[in-house]
Amino acid sequence: xxxxxxxxxxxxxxxxxxxxxxxxxxxxxxxxxxxxxxxxxxxxxxxxxxxxxxxxxxxxxxxxxxxxxxxxxxxxxxxxxxxxxxxxxxxxxxxxxxxxxxxxxxxxxxxxxxxxxxxxxxxxxxxxxxxxxxxxxxxxxxxxxxxxxxxxxxxxxxxxxxxxxxxxxxxxxxxxxxxxxxxxxxxxxxxxxxxxxxxxxxxxxxxxxxxxxxxxxxxxxxxxxxxxxxxxxxxxxxxxxxxxxxxxxxxxxxxxxxxxxxxxxxxxxxxxxxxxxxxxxxxxxxxxxxxxxxxxxxxxxxxxxxxxxxxxxxxxxxxxxxxxxxxxxxxxxxxxxxxxxxxxxxxxxxxxxxxxxxxxxxxxxxxxxxxxxxxxxxxxxxxxxxxxxxxxxxxxxxxxxxxxxxxxxx
Numbered sequence: 001x002x003x004x005x006x007x008x009x010x011x012x013x014x015x016x017x018x019x020x021x022x023x024x025x026x027x028x029x030x031x032x033x034x035x036x037x038x039x040x041x042x043x044x045x046x047x048x049x050x051x052x053x054x055x056x057x058x059x060x061x062x063x064x065x066x067x068x069x070x071x072x073x074x075x076x077x078x079x080x081x082x083x084x085x086x087x088x089x090x091x092x093x094x095x096x097x098x099x100x101x102x103x104x105x106x107x108x109x110x111x112x113x114x115x116x117x118x119x120x121x122x123x124x125x126x127x128x129x130x131x132x133x134x135x136x137x138x139x140x141x142x143x144x145x146x147x148x149x150x151x152x153x154x155x156x157x158x159x160x161x162x163x164x165x166x167x168x169x170x171x172x173x174x175x176x177x178x179x180x181x182x183x184x185x186x187x188x189x190x191x192x193x194x195x196x197x198x199x200x201x202x203x204x205x206x207x208x209x210x211x212x213x214x215x216x217x218x219x220x221x222x223x224x225x226x227x228x229x230x231x232x233x234x235x236x237x238x239x240x241x242x243x244x245x246x247x248x249x250x251x252x253x254x255x256x257x258x259x260x261x262x263x264x265x266x267x268x269x270x271x272x273x274x275x276x277x278x279x280x281x282x283x284x285x286x287x288x289x290x291x292x293x294x295x296x297x298x299x300x301x302x303x304x305x306x307x308x309x310x311x312x313x314x315x316x317x318x319x320x321x322x323x324x325x326x327x328x329x330x331x332x333x334x335x336x337x338x339x340x341x342x343x344x345x346x347x348x349x350x351x352x353x354x355x356x357x358x359x360x361x362x363x364x365x366x367x368x369x370x371x372x373x374x375x376x377x378x379x380x381x382x383x384x385x386x387x388x389x390x391x392x393x394x395x396x397x398x399x400x401x402x403x404x405x406x407x408x409x410x
Contacts (some may be wrong), residue, residue, distance in 0.1 A: 001028045001173065001219075002384055004075045004107070006100040007047070009037025011150050012082040012116040012159035017042060019081055019162035020050045027215045027238030029384045031071055033057070033100045035087075057099055071099075072106025074383060079169050080104075081142075082116030082159045085127050091139070092130035110172040112140040114165045119155030142168045178397060180221030185263035186214045187274035189229035191253045195298065196285040203275045207231030209323075209366055209385045210273035211239050216389035218244040225263035229256055229274050253277050253303040264310055269319040269396055272307045279303060311346045319399050321392065322347040325355040331369075339375040348373055348399055351392055370395045 003023055007016050013034075024030045032047040032055050039057070047055045072078070080087060080100070087100075091113070096102045104111065113134070121127060122144060131141060143160035160168075188210020192200040207228060214226040215238055224245045228236055239245050248263070250256045253276050264270045279300040289296050307322045314320055324341045328334035338352030350371045368388040370379035378398070381391040 001076045002074050002386065003028045003030045003169075004071055004078045004103060004109075005030060005032050005051075006078065006080040006083075006087075006103070007032060007034040007038040007042070008080065008082055008084045008087040008100070009035055009040060010082040010084050010116045010159070011041060013038050013041040015159060015162055016081050017046060017050055019079070019165055020047070022162060022166050024051060025237060027211075027242075027386075029053075029386055031075075033071065033103055035098055035100055069102070069106045072103040073108075074387070075103075075107050075109040077169055077173050078104065078107050078109050078111045079114070079165065080111070081114035081162075081165055083113040085115075085117045085121045085124070088113070088115065088127060088130045088134065092133040110140065110169075111138075112142060112165070112169040112172050114142045114160050115144045115157070116159035117144075117157050118149060118151075119153065119157045122155075122157040140168065140172045176219070177221040179217055179393060182217075182222045182268040182400075183225070183266060184217050184222050184269045184271065185225045185227070185260060185267040186210055186217065186271045187227045187229070187256060187260055187263075188214065189231040189235075190275040191229045191256055191277045192251055193253065193277045193280035193303075194284050195281050196287065196289050198288045201277055201279070201281065202230065203277065205230075205275035207235045209388065210271075211235050212385040212389040213271055213273055213392060214239050214245055215242065216386060216393055218242045220390075220393060225267065227256060227259040227263055227274070229276075253280065253306065257304050257306045257309065260306060260310065261313070264314070264318070266315070267318065268400065269321065270310055270314070271321040271323075271392070271396075272310065273323045275325065276306055277303055305345075307345050307347065319348045319396055321349045321351065321396065324350055324352040326352060328354050335369065335371070335377070338369065338371050342371050342373075342375065349378070349392070349395055351388075368392070 005020055007013050020030050030051045031053050032051045036057050044055050096105050142165050144156055145158040145160050146156045147158045148154050149157055189207035190203040190205030192202045194200050214224045218224045226245050227248045229250050240247050248259050250259050280303055282299040282301040311320050322345050324338055326334055326337045334354050338350055342350040351368050353366055353368045366385045366388045367382040372378040378395045379391045381388050
């Protein structure tokens with residue numbers, strides 16, 4: 001889920017660090033928008049480190065991407081914590097004099113605010129009128145709690161605890177359960193083919209896109225069998241804790257083939273996101289190759305085509321989806337390469353994306369074009385990898401009901 005967290009100028013901002021961490025740890029893509037006053041309490045470096053995204057307060061940054069509008073329109077959920085009395089007043093009046101204000105006006109996502117202020121400010125007629133206005137517009141109010149305040153006073157005005165805010169905010173988002181009852185198999189990460197006990201042939205796949213595909217399916221109600229080759233640190237944290245995801249780890253292409261064949265048995269859909277090495281070393285060395293032996297000559301042998309094998313052995317009614325990472329000069333070449341690969345593999349859907357030194361891999365964003373069985377473009381999404389994952393499952397759902405055969409049971 002794409003979550004925007006607005007932070008305003010109150011001492012309770014330190015608690016919002018824990019809120020952002022909790023959301024990010026649970027697999028949500030979190031973008032923090034602090035006000036200038038908020039940065040007096042918690043600095044930019046902390047917000048960027050916790051959210052893993054750049055942080056700015058200005059509408060004048062990233063102008064080419066129209067970031068001040070994009071954050072609002074892309075958001076699935078917006079949280080403002082702490083929300084000061086000044087912030088509530090600006091929200092009620094529709095004032096947009098900073099990045100947070102613009103984002104709040106640009107979004108159609110659920111908005112959740114966690115007020116924090118002195119009791120006298122909370123109880124003031126202006127604040128209560130502003131709250132009534134915001135509630136009338138559908139804004140969700142969490143808290144405040146009654147307890148000790150800064151300066152030694154006590155009373156209503158204390159910001160609710162991060163876990164309570166997170167629970168209330170996530171509950172405000174309409175639940176999608178359109179994959180309930182389905183069992184899906186997903187692969188992710190990059191395989192590693194050993195050369196010797198130290199070295200291997202590998203690729204730059206971080207595993208983020210496949211993890212996003214698995215989490216999106218599980219969040220939408222599916223039971224997910226996730227097979228993961230090598231992934232970057234932390235990528236699988238949320239998936240490993242999700243109650244509807246069972247995780248298996250593999251290393252080589254041969255191990256991935258065995259695990260995915262088992263995972264695909266009885267699955268309604270199979271999605272091969274993993275970056276599989278096309279070749280392996282024909283003869284691995286039991287000892288580390290040494291410079292003393294001179295430059296090594298590596299004889300390569302082709303790995304099995306796992307995706308084609310899954311298509312060839314699939315059960316009636318099973319949907320198979322492939323991924324293709326391509327280097328292409330433009331969209332025309334990208335689609336041409338994707339269509340040729342779709343024809344070779346025989347998949348129901350092929351998600352194709354352009355990769356380069358600075359695109360596709362090791363990034364939280366992706367541009368994915370999904371091709372149907374006839375080569376037509378059924379989805380084209382440019383955004384977070386979670387957004388790409390949800391678009392992919394939307395496309396899968398258009399196929400599953402069309403099949404005449406019965407649905408495999410997990």
